[in-house]
Structures are given as C-alpha cells and as structure tokens.
C-alpha cells in the first residue's frame with residue numbers, strides 16, 4: 001500500500017442472512033483514504049453507508065450479518081499494514097479506540113446515562129493508554145477544553161442528561177479523540193442537531209483534524225455537509241459505489257444520473273436568489289434490497305434508462321479520466337448528449 005495511504009478497501013461485501021433472504025447491504029465496494037484526508041460516503045437511506053462504516057470497525061452484528069468478501073487494509077500507528085477483515089477480535093479491540101474511533105448521530109446511544117462524563121472519557125484513556133485514573137481525569141478535562149466545553153473541570157462531574165445535544169456531541173468527539181486515532185469514522189454526527197450547532201460541530205471537527213492530522217470517513221446523506229467537509233466523495237446506491245471523485249468534480253460535473261439526481265434535489269440558495277431554483281426529487285424509492293432490479297439497480301428511477309442495456313447489463317465502475325470513477329453504461333453518452341432522449 002502506498003505510503004500516504006491509511007485505508008484501502010477492496011471489493012468489500014457485507015451480507016445479512018435473514019429469514020426472508022440474503023440482503024447484500026454492501027456488495028463490492030472499494031475506496032481508499034489517504035492520511036489527513038476526509039472521504040465522504042453519501043447516498044439515500046439504505047444504500048449501505050452505515051454498514052460500510054460498521055464493517056471497518058468490524059462491528060457487524062453476526063448473525064445475521066457477515067463480511068463475505070474483500071479486504072480492508074489499514075495502516076496501524078506502528079506503520080504496519082493489516083487487513084481488518086482477517087484480524088482477530090482481540091486485535092480489533094486494540095485497533096478500536098487506539099487507531100480508529102467512531103462517532104454516531106445520537107450521542108445518547110453511546111454515552112452511558114448512569115456514569116459521569118469524566119468517568120466515561122477517563123475510562124477510555126485508562127483502558128487504551130494505561131494511565132492512572134488521576135492522570136486520565138486531567139487529560140479528560142483537557143479534551144473537553146479542546147472541544148470547546150466551558151469550565152471543563154466542573155463538567156467532568158456532569159451526567160449526560162445534564163448537557164444539551166450539541167454539548168453531548170462534543171463530549172462524544174472528545175471521547176473519540178482522547179486516544180489520538182488516525183481514523184475517525186463519523187456517521188451522520190450532526191443530523192440530530194439544529195443548523196447553528198451543526199455548523200459549530202463541523203467547524204470543530206475540521207479544526208481538530210488539522211491539529212491532530214487524522215483522516216475522517218464521513219457518512220452522510222447531506223450534500224451541504226459533503227461540500228463543507230470532504231476532499232473526496234463516494235456515492236453509494238443499493239450497496240454499490242456508483243461514483244467516486246474529488247469533491248469539486250462531484251458537484252461541478254457529476255457523471256452518474258443518481259449523483260445528478262441527488263444534487264438536483266438539494267435546495268441551493270444561490271440559484272434561488274437568481275430565480276433559477278429547480279428542485280426535483282428523484283422519482284421512486286430505494287429498491288428493496290431483497291429484490292434488486294436487474295442490470296443497473298438504479299435503472300427504474302433513471303431518466304436516461306435504455307431498455308435492453310440498463311435493464312440487463314450490470315455496469316462496472318470505470319475511470320472516466322483523472323480518477324473520476326463512474327458505474328453507468330451510458331455516462332459518456334449522457335455527457336456528450338449523443339443519442340440521449342429525456
């Protein structure tokens with residue numbers, strides 16, 4: 001693996017074996033994350049974003065879920081590259097918290113209501129860094145200060161319910177960062193917060209990323225957040241990556257009709273001001289994962305769909321130039337407008 005690379009996921013497959021059949025939640029996803037970089041994974045609900053991030057932490061509930069294929073290379077703090085698919089549970093426990101940390105949408109699901117904030121942050125520090133309780137509490141106060149919580153020493157004795165949603169999310173970030181991870185996985189970390197607090201938390205994450213130099217895997221369905229945070233973007237649909245590129249080409253020259261649809265369904269204030277607003281929801285719904293359409297899974301919702309091609313050929317992810325990857329048999333025709341009737 002390239003020296004600048006922290007993560008290289010290849011052909012990852014995570015399936016759930018349910019009573020109704022096999023749900024191929026992640027079905028051949030590949031991506032990489034360089035050191036210090038933010039990769040955003042976007043897509044509608046059910047596209048497989050969260051399952052991808054849980055797989056990276058090896059937290060897929062088994063049964064019914066299982067990683068059935070692929071590799072997830074990860075460079076540890078010791079410089080050694082490991083395949084997380086093959087690591088045993090004891091080694092994964094060390095990696096979680098030491099190398100990879102995760103924050104979720106709802107901090108209350110990760111914070112324990114019956115322990116103080118100080119107890120919870122310091123416990124992670126004692127466990128992973130082997131420090132004494134006293135040292136760990138001091139470090140916890142420093143972490144709370146770092147994430148912008150006023151009077152951090154006093155706050156150590158608070159319980160989670162004594163804090164606002166935004167404060168709790170800051171505590172989650174403090175806890176996640178207390179062990180100086182090289183990768184932070186953030187799964188919709190600001191969705192439950194109001195817009196002002198959301199902006200503050202994103203700003204905080206960017207600031208901390210610069211200071212600590214970590215990489216971020218950002219899972220979201222919010223394209224505004226992607227534009228703000230990401231260096232590169234993977235767009236997922238029905239368990240597969242359908243487009244991957246740097247953030248600017250994703251917004252300026254998207255190649256996949258699904259990405260175009262996502263972008264068209266976001267309100268843009270600049271266009272609204274010019275009276276050019278044109279909001280178009282993508283028709284239809286994400287397909288039932290047990291009954292994925294033949295060919296390209298997006299074809300029933302796609303305005304460029306062509307019978308006999310899109311309905312039968314499963315497109316491969318191909319390089320459209322400069323590493324801009326797209327999974328659509330018609331992408332170049334759509335670009336040039338050749339033979340395209342809408």
Ligand SMILES: Nc1ncnc2c1ncn2[C@@H]1O[C@H](COP(=O)(O)OP(=O)(O)OP(=O)(O)O)[C@@H](O)[C@H]1O
Nearest residue numbers: 016023025044045046047048049050051052064289
């Ligand atoms: N424990 C499970 N058992 C069966 N199917 C599951 C399980 N967990 C997830 N899935 C399925 O995997 C697919 C992908 O789910 P995932 O949560 O990754 O989507 P997502 O893109 O993160 O959506 P959201 O934004 O709603 O979290 C869905 O079809 C979901 O039903």
